[in-house]
Amino acid sequence: MANEKRAIFAGGCFWCMVQPFDTLPGIVSITSGYTGGNVENPTYRQVTSGKTGHTEAVEIIYDPENISYKELLDIYWRQTDPTDAGGQFADRGDSYRPVIFYIDEHQKQVAEESKRELQNSGKFDEAIVTQIEKAQPFYPAEDYHQDFYKKNSAHYKRYSVGSGRAGFISENWQN
Structure with a gap:
């Protein structure tokens, strides 16, 4: 498809960032991987x-005629705790920090506006600390990480609940 676009989002464990986007109209593919670092082709x-x-x-490849970048951002926010810069849920450290990696100036502007809207909404008492950074090279993760929620659904569900992600989403993002 000639009109495909890319979006890159970090929201903690990449296993939990695939399923929310995977079946939406306009999503062409989703790849779990690594970005923002200083090592080429890193391993897990x-x-x-x-x-x-x-x-x-x-990394999400999408058709902007069927789903907009703004819609992707709306879904992204609802998968994360945007007030936690030290990781996400049970996963701690920089490799799990929440980041919106923009591809171009349009994505940067839309992401910044989306972040402002969330901050101004009053949904959270704390500051929205998710970073917005220029995209760096993206390296696909090992095959066993791809589509993990499908290949290992029981483990994925236990992890989603046990990490605290599912409870947080239910408490803060339903409706």
Whole structure:
């Protein structure tokens, strides 16, 4: 498709960032991977050591005629705790920090406006600390991380609940 666009979001463990987007109209593909660091083609073990500077993220290829970047951002926010810069839920450290990686100036402007809207909404008492950063090279994660929620659905569900993510989303983002 000639009109495809890219979006890159980090919101803690990438396993939990695929499913919310995966079945939406206009989503072409979602890849779990690593970005923002200083090592080419890092491994999961290297990234989780905290020494590469990378963050777990998802790269979404989408058709903007069927889903807008703003709609993707609205879904992104509802998967995260935007007030926690130190990681997400049970996953702590820089490799799990929440970041919107913008591809171009349009995405940067839309992301900044979306963040302002969330801050001004009063939904959270604390500051919205999710970073908005220029996209860096994106490296796909190992095959066993791709579509984890489908391949290992029982483990994925236990993790989503056990990490605190599912409860947070239910408490803060329903409706």
